[in-house]
Amino acid sequence: MFNKRTDYTPWSDYFMGIAVLSATRSKDPNTQVGACIVNSDNRIVGVGYNGFPSGCLDDQLPWRRDGDWIDTKYPYVVHAEQNAIMNSYCKELYGCRLYVTLFPCHECCKLIIQSGIKYITYLKENLSVEHDNSVEASKRMFKLVDVKYNKFKLKSDSLVEKLLNL
Numbered sequence: 001m002f003n004k005r006t007d008y009t010p011w012s013d014y015f016m017g018i019a020v021l022s023a024t025r026s027k028d029p030n031t032q033v034g035a036c037i038v039n040s041d042n043r044i045v046g047v048g049y050n051g052f053p054s055g056c057l058d059d060q061l062p063w064r065r066d067g068d069w070i071d072t073k074y075p076y077v078v079h080a081e082q083n084a085i086m087n088s089y090c091k092e093l094y095g096c097r098l099y100v101t102l103f104p105c106h107e108c109c110k111l112i113i114q115s116g117i118k119y120i121t122y123l124k125e126n127l128s129v130e131h132d133n134s135v136e137a138s139k140r141m142f143k144l145v146d147v148k149y150n151k152f153k154l155k156s157d158s159l160v161e162k163l164l165n166l
Contacts, residue, residue: 010155011042015099016123018047022080023101025049027058028073030065035084035100037093037117045090048083052076081108085115093117099152102126109138113145120149 009017015036023034026049037046052061053076061076069075078086081104085093094116098104103125104112112120120142125135142149 011038012099012121012152013155015044015097016101016121016152016154018044019080019099019101020123022047022049026051026080027063028077029063031102033080033100033102035080035098037084037088038097038099039090039093040095045093045096046084046086046088048080048085048087050077050080051083053078079105079108082111085111085117097121103135103149104138105134106137106141107134109141113141113147118147120147121152122149123152 015038018036019034021034022036023032026032026034028050031050033050035046035048036044039045052058056076062071062073064072065074066072080102081098081100084098084100090096096115096117097119098112098117099121101123103122104120105126139149141147
């Protein structure tokens with residue numbers, strides 16, 4: 001009788017797309033990260049991107065990566081995963097899934113575990129040498145508490161084409 005479209009975007013592509021779009025809000029000149037938290041009903045319950053805390057103006061703190069630690073972005077930036085958890089409208093995130101554009105660091109890993117998120121899909125790993133130990137620590141903690149993680153694989157070949165044709 002009626003035929004529905006068969007080329008609609010799969011859930012995983014949709015949620016990773018939201019994470020990628022969220023990353024575009026970041027003002028960090030070097031690393032833009034986005035995150036999207038989804039519950040078991042495929043409802044988005046939180047999104048976030050990396051940036052300075054609310055109320056801290058983007059022009060009053062450094063965006064540098066090198067130099068004295070206090071004069072770099074590292075003591076000030078809130079990570080995308082942290083913002084997504086804090087921005088969540090749910091009090092309970094147990095069993096939720098996290099879609100994130102960069103594999104979580106060890107600090108975000110601890111928050112993810114404490115929040116109850118059980119599944120992580122990431123777009124890429126930070127390949128810089130200084131983050132190797134952080135990623136390794138995250139993977140060790142995730143394994144201990146049975147938080148599953150996997151690298152994102154685009155299911156819809158035409159997703160980019162769809163976005164360009166909107």
